[in-house]
Amino acid sequence: GENVEQHPSTLSVQEGDSAVIKCTYSDSASNYFPWYKQELGKGPQLIIDIRSNVGEKKDQRIAVTLNKTAKHFSLHITETQPEDSAVYFCAASEGSYIPTFGRGTSLIVHP
Amino acid sequence: SQTIHQWPATLVQPVGSPLSLECTVEGTSNPNLYWYRQAAGRGLQLLFYSVGIGQISSEVPQNLSASRPQDRQFILSSKKLLLSDSGFYLCAWSVEGGSYEQYFGPGTRLTVT
Numbered sequence: 091g092e093n094v095e096q097h098p099s100t101l102s103v104q105e106g107d108s109a110v111i112k113c114t115y116s117d118s119a120s121n122y123f124p125w126y127k128q129e130l131g132k133g134p135q136l137i138i139d140i141r142s143n144v145g146e147k148k149d150q151r152i153a154v155t156l157n158k159t160a161k162h163f164s165l166h167i168t169e170t171q172p173e174d175s176a177v178y179f180c181a182a183s184e185g186s187y188i189p190t191f192g193r194g195t196s197l198i199v200h201p
Numbered sequence: 202s203q204t205i206h207q208w209p210a211t212l213v214q215p216v217g218s219p220l221s222l223e224c225t226v227e228g229t230s231n232p233n234l235y236w237y238r239q240a241a242g243r244g245l246q247l248l249f250y251s252v253g254i255g256q257i258s259s260e261v262p263q264n265l266s267a268s269r270p271q272d273r274q275f276i277l278s279s280k281k282l283l284l285s286d287s288g289f290y291l292c293a294w295s296v297e298g299g300s301y302e303q304y305f306g307p308g309t310r311l312t313v314t
Contacts, residue, residue: 133305
């Protein structure tokens with residue numbers, strides 16, 4: 091089955107800095123890679139996703155890159171703000187199969 | 202637009218008591234439905250998923266069970282709670298036929314005392 095590793099487990103940055111969270115996956119058949127943001131006490135919210143036919147996708151201050159050869163993908167947040175503080179999860183799935191989630195990264199943005 | 206509801210939001214139950222958590226989805230038909238548990242503020246553990254009424258797949262052996270009595274209703278139950286059942290329970294849905302783009306509910310915080 092699929093195995094997703096996510097690093098780092100905790101990331102602390104100053105407001106305005108960039109933050110990068112990295113994930114690797116094991117199943118070369120995986121073709122869908124979402125990222126979720128979970129604020130304290132709430133359910134995860136899908137913030138951006140990428141499919142295997144695309145190498146990069148951007149949405150305002152967030153971007154995701156995918157390297158299929160190396161089987162890793164990353165979340166990039168620029169100009170971080172205190173409201174970006176949350177736990178971020180990556181996931182990988184193939185078509186209709188259940189996604190496999192990473193263990194999460196706690197991002198702390200200091201004002 | 203689609204909306205997912207979970208209740209109750211918080212629950213404190215004694216060991217050995219029964220459990221019933223409910224999840225409903227609005228604005229879509231025949232969704233795939235999922236129950237996850239999140240312990241210690243991290244890690245999403247898939248418990249059950251359903252692709253249709255009465256169709257339940259279990260991912261982890263445990264004293265929990267799930268049922269789908271209606272198309273957009275998913276229930277998580279237990280006859281006797283254990284201390285280890287404490288956690289944050291999340292329901293999610295995705296469109297029929299695929300697990301792309303899962304959407305999560307607000308969650309239920311369960312504390313077993």
